[in-house]
Amino acid sequence: MQLVRFGVSLPRSLIEKFDKLIKRKNYPNRSEAIRDLIRHTLVEEEINRDEIVIGAIHILFDHHKRELTDKLAEVQHDYHSLIISSTHVHLDHDNCLEVILSKGKAGDIKTLSERIIATKGVKHGQLFLTSQGKYLD
Amino acid sequence: MQLVRFGVSLPRSLIEKFDKLIKRKNYPNRSEAIRDLIRHTLVEEEINRDEIVIGAIHILFDHHKRELTDKLAEVQHDYHSLIISSTHVHLDHDNCLEVILSKGKAGDIKTLSERIIATKGVKHGQLFLTSQGKYLD
Amino acid sequence: MQLVRFGVSLPRSLIEKFDKLIKRKNYPNRSEAIRDLIRHTLVEEEINRDEIVIGAIHILFDHHKRELTDKLAEVQHDYHSLIISSTHVHLDHDNCLEVILSKGKAGDIKTLSERIIATKGVKHGQLFLTSQGKYLD
Amino acid sequence: MQLVRFGVSLPRSLIEKFDKLIKRKNYPNRSEAIRDLIRHTLVEEEINRDEIVIGAIHILFDHHKRELTDKLAEVQHDYHSLIISSTHVHLDHDNCLEVILSKGKAGDIKTLSERIIATKGVKHGQLFLTSQGKYLD
Numbered sequence: 001m002q003l004v005r006f007g008v009s010l011p012r013s014l015i016e017k018f019d020k021l022i023k024r025k026n027y028p029n030r031s032e033a034i035r036d037l038i039r040h041t042l043v044e045e046e047i048n049r050d051e052i053v054i055g056a057i058h059i060l061f062d063h064h065k066r067e068l069t070d071k072l073a074e075v076q077h078d079y080h081s082l083i084i085s086s087t088h089v090h091l092d093h094d095n096c097l098e099v100i101l102s103k104g105k106a107g108d109i110k111t112l113s114e115r116i117i118a119t120k121g122v123k124h125g126q127l128f129l130t131s132q133g134k135y136l137d
Numbered sequence: 138m139q140l141v142r143f144g145v146s147l148p149r150s151l152i153e154k155f156d157k158l159i160k161r162k163n164y165p166n167r168s169e170a171i172r173d174l175i176r177h178t179l180v181e182e183e184i185n186r187d188e189i190v191i192g193a194i195h196i197l198f199d200h201h202k203r204e205l206t207d208k209l210a211e212v213q214h215d216y217h218s219l220i221i222s223s224t225h226v227h228l229d230h231d232n233c234l235e236v237i238l239s240k241g242k243a244g245d246i247k248t249l250s251e252r253i254i255a256t257k258g259v260k261h262g263q264l265f266l267t268s269q270g271k272y273l274d
Numbered sequence: 275m276q277l278v279r280f281g282v283s284l285p286r287s288l289i290e291k292f293d294k295l296i297k298r299k300n301y302p303n304r305s306e307a308i309r310d311l312i313r314h315t316l317v318e319e320e321i322n323r324d325e326i327v328i329g330a331i332h333i334l335f336d337h338h339k340r341e342l343t344d345k346l347a348e349v350q351h352d353y354h355s356l357i358i359s360s361t362h363v364h365l366d367h368d369n370c371l372e373v374i375l376s377k378g379k380a381g382d383i384k385t386l387s388e389r390i391i392a393t394k395g396v397k398h399g400q401l402f403l404t405s406q407g408k409y410l411d
Numbered sequence: 412m413q414l415v416r417f418g419v420s421l422p423r424s425l426i427e428k429f430d431k432l433i434k435r436k437n438y439p440n441r442s443e444a445i446r447d448l449i450r451h452t453l454v455e456e457e458i459n460r461d462e463i464v465i466g467a468i469h470i471l472f473d474h475h476k477r478e479l480t481d482k483l484a485e486v487q488h489d490y491h492s493l494i495i496s497s498t499h500v501h502l503d504h505d506n507c508l509e510v511i512l513s514k515g516k517a518g519d520i521k522t523l524s525e526r527i528i529a530t531k532g533v534k535h536g537q538l539f540l541t542s543q544g545k546y547l548d
Contacts, residue, residue: 133471197407
């Protein structure tokens, strides 16, 4: 990984505010904080352009509804080529959180996510999209 | 306005991607694009911390509902100390867009916005918060 | 405007929580609150599908930079067919807020917004998209 | 779980648009779609009020940086009372995605997330907050 170094000019008042923020957020230095801002904006771009991205579908449900588990498994098999893995957490006696990790075109992952979230018995669901990290060195 | 200049190190692959993005977004140079990312993150902080901010409340409604106009005027007068101005646009024969600019603590503006948006007859409304720009030089 | 009435079934615990929320947000009744949720989700769809929408571009800048005002006017004239109106507010001795209202395809408004926000001297800018309200009766 | 049934009035044009949307999103009926909208808005409220919530911290990193793995483990142990589990996915030869599930006050999870994301070597990270699902029956 080859580093490129260049100069940035900022008004004093702005850099003083930024320094306070990055200290509070525990960044080791300005470069690391600026790299993070840049990566964040590049990831947003990647998602908007329907490239191959990573999706984490988070769903909350009551595991007592046995048919639901079957229905969720069925949907996941229909889209098995998109799905990487799923993690299941028992939140309390009734409630489960499942995080289904997937990889594919942003649009396809959105479709899969909508089908899962619309399943009767899923209390709440949300999709989170991020990058594969390929160029974010 | 005093400028501070400092060096930033970025991996080559990352800066190449970033350069493409800022060209597409018409930034004159890297410094300007990085300043924007920094200001954007500072504005988010300001809003989260309930400081004095600027709010733009956007509402869509049908101006034929005369009582609605009265009710909206009434709410705005109740909160007149928060409100700067409002702009009204006739979108078509029936629909109006009104943008109500306000200044105050983020929490107070949210309360005002919720009251306006909840008014019967307002088809759709959303609040947009931004900074007063004081330290964003 | 013809009203359609239909029944909705909700678990008691959910409707109790919802009733508290809509009371706090000053909705007159459940129907109005549910209408708002539905309109909100329809507006999001409209924006995602690159239909004709309304854009409010909010920018913060220091009006002492005279060239900036010229540059902003120039960009707005390049895209005059998209722009409806602009409202200017003097926030303090130095800072101005300008809200530029526009109407067009979501993608075109985003391009215009990016050009305006990338202009050197604009401290901060954000785009807010909403519906024309045509079908949100 | 006791169901409550009540009537909702919507303009015909609005319900027609909504019916198309819920069909496209595979909801079995209007009640299920409206329940989802209500749960979604309640979850947002819960997060804003700093209640006990579930956080999923998503990070991208290059697993070749051995010190990074140690540093990430260290941070997670400092906050072990918040953390439920973590799932690790090998995206390609270099890149890993780790999803760290946590439970706690929204503010505490944000602090943990900021510390993890600010760690040198983490390419990109984002926090996703959701509900424990307790009252979302």
